[in-house]
Amino acid sequence: MSDAIRPSHYDVGVEGEVECLAAIKTATKGLSGLEAYTTGACIKYLWRWKRKNGVEDLRKTVEYIERLIQDLEENENGN
Numbered sequence: 001m002s003d004a005i006r007p008s009h010y011d012v013g014v015e016g017e018v019e020c021l022a023a024i025k026t027a028t029k030g031l032s033g034l035e036a037y038t039t040g041a042c043i044k045y046l047w048r049w050k051r052k053n054g055v056e057d058l059r060k061t062v063e064y065i066e067r068l069i070q071d072l073e074e075n076e077n078g079n
Contacts, residue, residue, distance in 0.1 A: 020047045038068040 024043050028036040041064045049057035 020044060023047070034071050035068065038064045038071075042068075 020043070024040040027043055028039050031039060042061050045057040045061040045064070049055075049061070053060075
């Protein structure tokens with residue numbers, strides 16, 4: 001199924017038998033706030049990079065990973 005709400009690059013068939021949204025839901029269980037958001041964004045961009053925006057989506061993944069690392073480091077240091 002492909003439409004504006006659920007584009008084909010998120011379909012189950014893209015990566016096998018798991019839908020992107022289901023993978024994000026599972027991976028972010030127990031997370032909240034920025035941790036949940038950035039983790040979900042990383043999964044989304046990795047999931048679709050080959051079928052949508054190529055290197056641009058890989059760069060977005062790196063950006064979100066860096067944001068998550070920065071936030072975790074700031075929280076460890078009490079900032």
